[in-house]
Amino acid sequence: MQKNLLSGYxxxxxxxxxxxxxxxxxxxxxxxxxxxxxxxELSEGYESFENVMDLFEANHSKLVQTHGxxxxxxxxxxxLQNANEENADAIHFFxxxxxxxNIQPEDIMAYMVKWVKDxxxxxxxxxxxxxxxxxxxxxxxxxxxxWIMDKGxxxxxxxxxxxxxxxxxxxxxxxxxxxxxxxxxxGGRYFNYVEYSVNYPYLLWxxxxxxxxxxxxxxxxxxxxxxxxxxxxxxxxxxxxxxxxFCGYLGWIGxxxxxxxxxxxxxxxxxxxxxxxxx
Numbered sequence: 310m311q312k313n314l315l316s317g318y319x320x321x322x323x324x325x326x327x328x329x330x331x332x333x334x335x336x337x338x339x340x341x342x343x344x345x346x347x348x349x350e351l352s353e354g355y356e357s358f359e360n361v362m363d364l365f366e367a368n369h370s371k372l373v374q375t376h377g378x379x380x381x382x383x384x385x386x387x388x389l390q391n392a393n394e395e396n397a398d399a400i401h402f403f404x405x406x407x408x409x410x411n412i413q414p415e416d417i418m419a420y421m422v423k424w425v426k427d428x429x430x431x432x433x434x435x436x437x438x439x440x441x442x443x444x445x446x447x448x449x450x451x452x453x454x455x456w457i458m459d460k461g462x463x464x465x466x467x468x469x470x471x472x473x474x475x476x477x478x479x480x481x482x483x484x485x486x487x488x489x490x491x492x493x494x495x496g497g498r499y500f501n502y503v504e505y506s507v508n509y510p511y512l513l514w515x516x517x518x519x520x521x522x523x524x525x526x527x528x529x530x531x532x533x534x535x536x537x538x539x540x541x542x543x544x545x546x547x548x549x550x551x552x553x554x555f556c557g558y559l560g561w562i563g564x565x566x567x568x569x570x571x572x573x574x575x576x577x578x579x580x581x582x583x584x585x586x587x588x
Contacts, residue, residue, distance in 0.1 A: 317584040331539050340410060362506055400569065400576075416545070421553070422438065424452070457561065523548045
């Protein structure tokens with residue numbers, strides 16, 4: 310679906326055919342541009358969640374008790390809808406980045422299989438990977454959430470204020486969250502003030518950090534006269550890490566793989582319509 314959409318943008322934006330030669334200056338400029346597009350959409354999505362946090366800070370009890378009977382609740386839903394659209398845009402740009410970088414779905418799966426093997430993960434992780442082998446998105450979401458916990462990113466740094474993300478992810482309907490919980494997102498996610506004000510930006514940093522580590526392997530800047538061969542495998546590896554964290558982030562905000570496809574599909578159809586109508 311993304312390749313069909315990208316074919317239209319190749320004509321509209323004058324983009325090159327995919328994949329690109331990663332060693333040329335023009336290609337590296339393109340890859341950096343798509344990296345920036347992903348980061349921009351993630352930031353815009355976070356801005357919508359910040360608006361939700363502001364509304365909760367202003368009148369928490371009223372929002373929880375009256376739900377749809379108050380204006381603020383409608384505003385919250387509008388902000389969440391916008392956040393979903395920004396996340397859908399981020400998915401689109403991330404997939405296009407992977408396409409241009411010549412990273413195929415099977416490459417992502419191979420990376421995850423190797424990571425699980427090299428890190429001697431518990432049998433339950435191996436069983437989950439084998440069970441969902443054909444569902445690369447779901448596997449990446451599961452592994453991404455596990456990375457968030459196993460590497461101590463949130464569990465260690467925020468200890469007492471942290472929700473057990475793995476327990477939550479395996480039981481979406483659980484109401485084990487902390488204060489400021491109210492069911493707002495499709496998929497059974499509960500808004501949590503501590504998570505969104507502290508943990509959310511930290512997770513975005515994990516994604517953007519690996520995106521920028523990957524970006525740093527692209528040494529042939531437009532102003533540079535000498536040419537440097539790119540360490541392509543290292544570049545691709547960091548992109549895959551960023552993508553797995555990205556999938557874990559989508560799981561953390563309450564989406565299953567079906568939910569991710571749903572918001573992606575909606576925006577894909579909108580973009581196809583825009584192309585045909587010369588929007």
